[in-house]
Each structure stands twice: as structure tokens, then as C-alpha cells.
Amino acid sequence: MEPKVTPFLMFEGQAEEAMNFYVSVFSPAEILRVTRYGPNESGTEGSVMQAAFSVKGQTILCIDSSVHHAFTFTPAISLFVDCESEEEIDETFAKLSEGGAVLMPLAAYPFAKKSAWVQDRFGVSWQLSLN
Incomplete structure (x- = not known):
């Protein structure tokens, strides 16, 4: 489906x-x-x-967009990615955060073995998680 x-x-x-x-x-x-x-x-x-x-x-x-808008992306919505290895989450975090902004540092948290939230150089927000 x-x-x-x-x-x-x-x-x-x-x-x-x-x-x-x-x-x-x-x-x-x-x-x-x-x-x-x-x-x-x-x-x-x-x-x-x-x-x-x-x-x-x-x-x-x-x-x-063929029209200029007075808005862009916001961290209020993000794309959530389950990573399969520590190497994957580390590399993905490094690439997405380059030229962007770290909203939540890459670290261990009570809800994930390792997690991060970044806004990339285009303004799109990504949550990365390794469980």
C-alpha cells in the first residue's frame, strides 16, 4: 500500500x-x-x-516555489531518522549540522543510546536516533 x-x-x-x-x-x-x-x-x-x-x-x-514567501522551515516539524549504527549517526550528524545549527547536541539521552536534533544549511530540521 x-x-x-x-x-x-x-x-x-x-x-x-x-x-x-x-x-x-x-x-x-x-x-x-x-x-x-x-x-x-x-x-x-x-x-x-x-x-x-x-x-x-x-x-x-x-x-x-515560484513565489517568494515570508516564511521558511521551522524546527516545530522535523524528519525523524532511525540510524542503524554509531558510525551512521555520527557521520549523518556531522554532515547535516555543517553550515546549519545544532538544536540538541549528539549525546546519550534517557530515551536513546544516542540522539541529536539538527537544522541543516537549508533550514530543514532532522532528529537522529540510535537505540
Whole structure:
């Protein structure tokens, strides 16, 4: 059965860069499809009209908005990732936090062997957990 709820990320000109970054950070991960704005369409020609990529089996949609908005991502919603090893959580944390912000340091907590919460350089929030 296909999931009925899919995360959807709206960027302003950084969708492709972000998607390529996420696919390089996680495994398994892949770009599933990219539809671009063409000439004389509402978005910047060549930018992402809509794309889909997967991270650890979860499909995520993204776009480059053709309209400037007075808002961006907020840590009030995040993508939660179960990591399979200490090496994976350490590497993922390092890559996602580079150029971003650490919202909760990578450490042992009562609820997880190791956990962290980061906002990456694109403003998307990620919770990483190793149980």
C-alpha cells in the first residue's frame, strides 16, 4: 500500500541542491523524479517544479516555489531518522549540522543510546536516533 502522507519541502531556488545533498548523506537514498519549469512557465526556467526523492525508503517531495514567501522551515516539524549504527549517526550528524545549527547536541539521552536534533544549511530540521 502506498503511503498517504508524504513530507513536502518548499524551497526558493535550492530544491535540487538540497535533494542532491540529502541523497549524498543518507543510504539508501535516491532521486526518483524531477520535473523542471520550462520557458514561459510560472517558475524560473530549469528550476524544480516538483521532484521526489527517497531517504531510507521514505519518499519526500520538494519544489522551488515560484513565489517568494515570508516564511521558511521551522524546527516545530522535523524528519525523524532511525540510524542503524554509531558510525551512521555520527557521520549523518556531522554532515547535516555543517553550515546549519545544532538544536540538541549528539549525546546519550534517557530515551536513546544516542540522539541529536539538527537544522541543516537549508533550514530543514532532522532528529537522529540510535537505540
